[in-house]
Amino acid sequence: MRKVERQRIIRQLLDEHDVEKQEDLVALLDHADIKVTQATISRDIKDMQLVKVPSPSGGYRYSLPAQQAMDTEKKLKRTLYDAYVSLDVQDYFIVLKALPGNGTAIATLIDQMNFDGAFGTIGGDDTVLIIAKSADDAQHLYQTLLDLLEQ
Amino acid sequence: MRKVERQRIIRQLLDEHDVEKQEDLVALLDHADIKVTQATISRDIKDMQLVKVPSPSGGYRYSLPAQQAMDTEKKLKRTLYDAYVSLDVQDYFIVLKALPGNGTAIATLIDQMNFDGAFGTIGGDDTVLIIAKSADDAQHLYQTLLDLLEQ
DNA sequence: GCTGAATAAAAATTCAAA
DNA sequence: TTTGAATTTTTATTCAGC
Structure with missing residues (x-):
């Protein structure tokens, strides 16, 4: 029902917003009337192979997969x-x-x-x-x- | 132990070993007679912009920056x-x-x-x-x- | 500045349930 | 198979000291 679509939306959200932690995604999804908990986001992140990238300016950002080898x-x-x-x-x-x-x-x-x-x-x-x-x-x-x- | 040298060694360790969590690096460095705590590794990871990549086979692995912002x-x-x-x-x-x-x-x-x-x-x-x-x-x-x- | 110890914060997993 | 609640584990930060 939901997982695939939610993950598609997560991809868009990552593009449009700075996501520093999993709770940020919980909140952003909540705005889109998608209610999930941090546990589910953690699983999505594993599924989608998202990475939490330290940014040089301090702080962290979740970002889309690093498929360097594939590319x-x-x-x-x-x-x-x-x-x-x-x-x-x-x-x-x-x-x-x-x-x-x-x-x-x-x-x-x-x-x-x-x-x-x-x-x-x-x-x-x-x-x-x-x-x-x-x-x-x-x-x-x-x-x-x-x-x-x-x- | 200087930070730069430790970080150089961390890069090599990441190449040679599967590092699933920061404590793994603490242990690997300890094996090389470099005593640091998880707190320092966390800071190194932020410095070096290492990412924890979910692997398709389950589990996680720290790896060198995927899309380095550096030219x-x-x-x-x-x-x-x-x-x-x-x-x-x-x-x-x-x-x-x-x-x-x-x-x-x-x-x-x-x-x-x-x-x-x-x-x-x-x-x-x-x-x-x-x-x-x-x-x-x-x-x-x-x-x-x-x-x-x-x- | 760099670090460790302690702690806070965040993320991953377990377990039960649908 | 997917999920939330609770819990464990891991990671980031604070604070003190160097």
Whole structure:
């Protein structure tokens, strides 16, 4: 009945108001004639993966999820979809070829993905070199990237 | 124990361990012979803008700031301030040494800075290798980084 | 300024119920 | 499965001291 809609409203409220604590949400929802207790808000926050962010100016603010990893993966997939040319593995190294101008961006995204077994990444104009911690890691990373390309 | 160093260690601990509550950090730091109380950790968390992220699998986890309000240069300066060890230039290359665990992050930040004359950056655990497009570019980049360190 | 001890405040969970 | 009331647990702050 209620939970999904309440959570949708919570998202809007977070956008429109400074929410410093869960009781603030209880009060804001009350204004919208939605009566819930702090316990329910606590559960919603867990459900929705909201975070309480300390603000530099002192105080705290609840905010929408930090899906950094998801966003990066999405960006990487899209960039690869647009610019991918080839992928090869040899020893500790993976070489990804892309359309000119895309190497640095892809390298940065791969870095941000923090792949297991990746030692470092270097991006040129149309080439990305990924150095793995071992040849095994390189093979595994190669497969991970192939999987990413197929999705 | 200085605050800055403790906070640097906290960053590393967050990377290496699942920290579900502030007392976990108190215990982890205690293990490293750093005695602080929960009150201090609470203040550190506010300082560092760490967030307690609800995990989909239930439970919570403290993590580094999701959407850092800081721009890349500020982040880079702060990271270098905390983790910088040395900087050297030779031919096309600049080698930056940092405290263990910081190489990849610094490399990514330097990449994101899009410095003129930088060809690519590779970050290991405690070393960052910056490859310039020419020896002149390397010299110039070296000076740019030194300037950044002095600010 | 930075910190710990004590405390207040806030958030998470338990339990019973719908 | 969802919820509120009560409770426990966790976190933030106050206050004193350094």
